[in-house]
C-alpha cells in the first residue's frame with residue numbers, strides 16, 4: 001500500500017488561515033489502512049481545527065467527508081459536487097499525494113492542501129508499523145535477488161552487493177533498526193539454493209522507467225499476449 005504520515009497539526013492549520021469554509025476529506029483505502037487518513041483521522045483533524053481556531057477566536061466551518069478512493073473519478077464526483085453545492089473555500093485531503101493531485105486537477109479555483117506527507121510503498125510489519133518494500137522503479141529486478149528489493153530496501157540503492165558498512169547483518173545507516181538488505185538477499189538465496197545468482201552482475205539499471213523518465217502512464221488493453 002501507499003504509506004503516508006500526518007503532517008504537523010500547526011502546518012495544516014496554517015494553510016487554512018485565510019479560508020472560512022473548509023472540507024477535510026479522507027480516503028477509504030491506503031491511508032485508512034495506515035491509520036493516517038481514514039474517517040477516524042478526518043474526525044480527529046477536523047475537531048482539532050475547530051478547537052484551535054475557536055481558541056483563536058476565529059469562527060470557521062470545518063466539514064468532514066471520506067470517500068472510498070480519492071484516486072478514482074467515480075468516487076470523487078460526490079466530493080466535487082459537495083464543494084460546489086456547499087460553497088467550500090478550501091479542501092484538506094487526507095489521501096496520499098495521488099488523491100491530492102487528482103482532486104487538484106478537478107477543483108477549479110478551489111485550493112486543496114495536503115494533510116499528509118506521502119512516504120513510500122510499504123507493508124504492515126506489526127500493528128502501527130509499516131516498512132518500505134518497493135520504490136516503483138518500473139522495471140522489477142527481484143527475480144535475481146530472491147524476491148527482495150535492493151532498490152527500495154538498501155539505504156544506498158546498491159544493486160550488486162553490500163557496501164563496506166554492512167556489519168553483522170545490519171545497515172550502517174541505522175544498525176539498530178535496519179537490516180542490510182544484501183544480507184537478507186544472501187540469506188534468502190542461500191535458503192533457495194541459488195547463491196550462484198550472486199555471480200551474475202546486474203547491468204546498469206535503466207532508470208527511464210522510474211520517476212526520472214517523466215510522468216509515467218500505464219494502459220491495460222490486454223494483460224498477457226499469449227500465443
Ligand code: SF4
Pocket residue numbers: 133134135136137138139140141142149150151152
Ligand atoms: S525492483 Fe523496482 S519494482 Fe521491483 S520491488 Fe524494487 S523498486 Fe519495486
Ligand code: SF4
Pocket residue numbers: 153154155156157158161162163164165166167170171172173179180181182183
Ligand atoms: S549496509 Fe547494506 S543496506 Fe546499508 S547501505 Fe550498505 S549495502 Fe545497503
